[in-house]
Amino acid sequence: MTGPKLNEGVLLVAPDQPTTKATARYLRGSATKARVVLDLIRGLDVRRADEVLQFTTRDAAKDVRKVLASAVANAVHNDEQDADELFVLAAFADEGPTLRRFRPRARGRATRIRKRTCHITVIVARLSERRLEVLQNRQQGATPAGRRRAGTTAQSRRDRVERSRTRAQGLRAGATDTPAADVDAVDVTEETAADEQGFAEFANETEVPTASDTDAGIAEGSASGEAESSERDHPTGSVLAPEDGSVPVGFEIKGNADSMKYHVPDGRYYDATIAEVFFDTVEHAEAAGYEAPAADEAAVEELQEEQAAAEEAAVADMADVQAFADTDAPEAESETAEAELPEGAVAAPEDGSTPAGYEIKGNASSKKYHVPGGRYYDVTIAEVFFDTAEHAEAAGYEAPAADVTDGDM
Known part of the structure; x- marks a missing residue:
């Protein structure tokens, strides 16, 4: 397979969309190996694609990176496009001519050697406005420390724990006021200094906690801070990935x-x-x-x-449930069941007994009626009972063949 091209499937582009391509022909290497590398960059923006190719260990990545750079240069110089707004629309490799050589083997034989060549093509196009907006928001949200927000790294947590321990040691030593020199030494902000003053006043009014209590409180506060930070990190409508690797429901x-x-x-x-x-x-x-x-x-x-x-179906189901709840469903079902019973018949009692005056059993599944003394009378579980055989036959029921034969005999 050569890989999706511009006239195939989802890569069918509009006639007015400008595209720029670059092709390298007769490259030494098979097209199959080049396609493995091309699959890594298809659909990526050119900056991200260049980073992927830079750290790909396959030999074909070097040639593909050169073709990508040529396609971007063609778009910038020939079509006046912005390099930061381009992405890899299509990337495919076609087979080129094969050089055939032979290697001498034993007993006068020879083994064929096939030296493959390929043609690599990379096509770039401008990102849509929606994808450009997402890309710009992602770049603006990135921080020098990575994608983590400030104050959520492991080093910042260690600094906060160290400052808390320093304050606790000062309180155990009897220092109720924090000197300015100590504040500068631990690089405490104005907000932290205010917290220290309030903590010291509270310690003067109450009993000074022990070292074990203070360490336990520090550990609990650090854990709660990490939990609150993790809750703030993931956005609305999302959950963090479970540790077992499963997919959360919903x-x-x-x-x-x-x-x-x-x-x-x-x-x-x-x-x-x-x-x-x-x-x-x-x-x-x-x-x-x-x-x-x-x-x-x-x-x-x-x-x-x-x-x-699914949302429309859920709304419709809720409307149906509400409409059903507003009506007297059990009474309607009871009236319907009574209306469906034929003349001269009664429904089977729930206790399994035989109604007085209605001794003929009717089986709704087989549409057979069984009279007392019949072959299958005792084993039949009736849904309806009739008073006479004429009423049973008028309702569409018939006697079993075995009961008719026994009656004739």
Whole structure:
């Protein structure tokens, strides 16, 4: 397979969408090996694709990276595009001519050597406005320390614990006021200094806690701080990935924090993605700055249609339940059941007894009636009882063949 091209499937582009391509022909290497590398960058923005190729260990990655750089340069210089707004629309490798050589072997034989060549093509295009907005929001939200918010790193937590221990040691030593020099030494902010003063006043009015109590309180506060920080980190409509690797119920959309992409069920990369966060709807994932891969646009639209249909069905079911609750359903069922009984018949009692004056059993499944003394009378569980055989036959029931034969004999 050569890989999806511009006239295949989801990569069918509009006539007015500008595209720029670059092709490297007669490269030494098989097309099969080149396609493995091309599958890694298809659908990525050019900056991310260049990073992926830079750290890919396959030999074909070097040639693919050169072709990608050529395609970006063509778009910038020939089509006046912005390099930061481009993404890899299509990337495929076609087979080139094969050089055939021979290697001499024993007994005058020779082994064929095939030296493959390939043609690599990379096509870039401008990102849509929606994807550009998501990409810009993601770049603006990035911090120098990574994607973690300030104050949530392990080092900052260790600093807070160290400051708390320093204050506790000062209180145990009898220091009710924190000197300015100590504050500068631990780099405490004005808010922390105010907390120290309030803590010292509280210690003067109450009993000074012991070392074990203080350490336990510090550990509990640190744990609660980490829990609150983790709750703030994941956005609305999402849950963190369980430690056992399972998918939470109701949150089936996977979110990859490294690539900032979300993957829906039945998507191309859903099974291979290790999620850090799960979302319940596509709207919540996009609101958090995640975007769908280019190959999953059809799957995303299908999932949105299914969710909309499920919501409409739920609303309709709730309306039906409410309408049923407003009516007297049991009485209606009882009246319907009585109206369906034929003439000369009564429904079977719940205790399994035989009604007085209605001794002929009727089986609704087989539409047979059984008279007392018949072959199957005792083993028949009746749904209806008749008073006479004429009423049973008028209701569409008939006697079993064995009872007719016995009667004739």
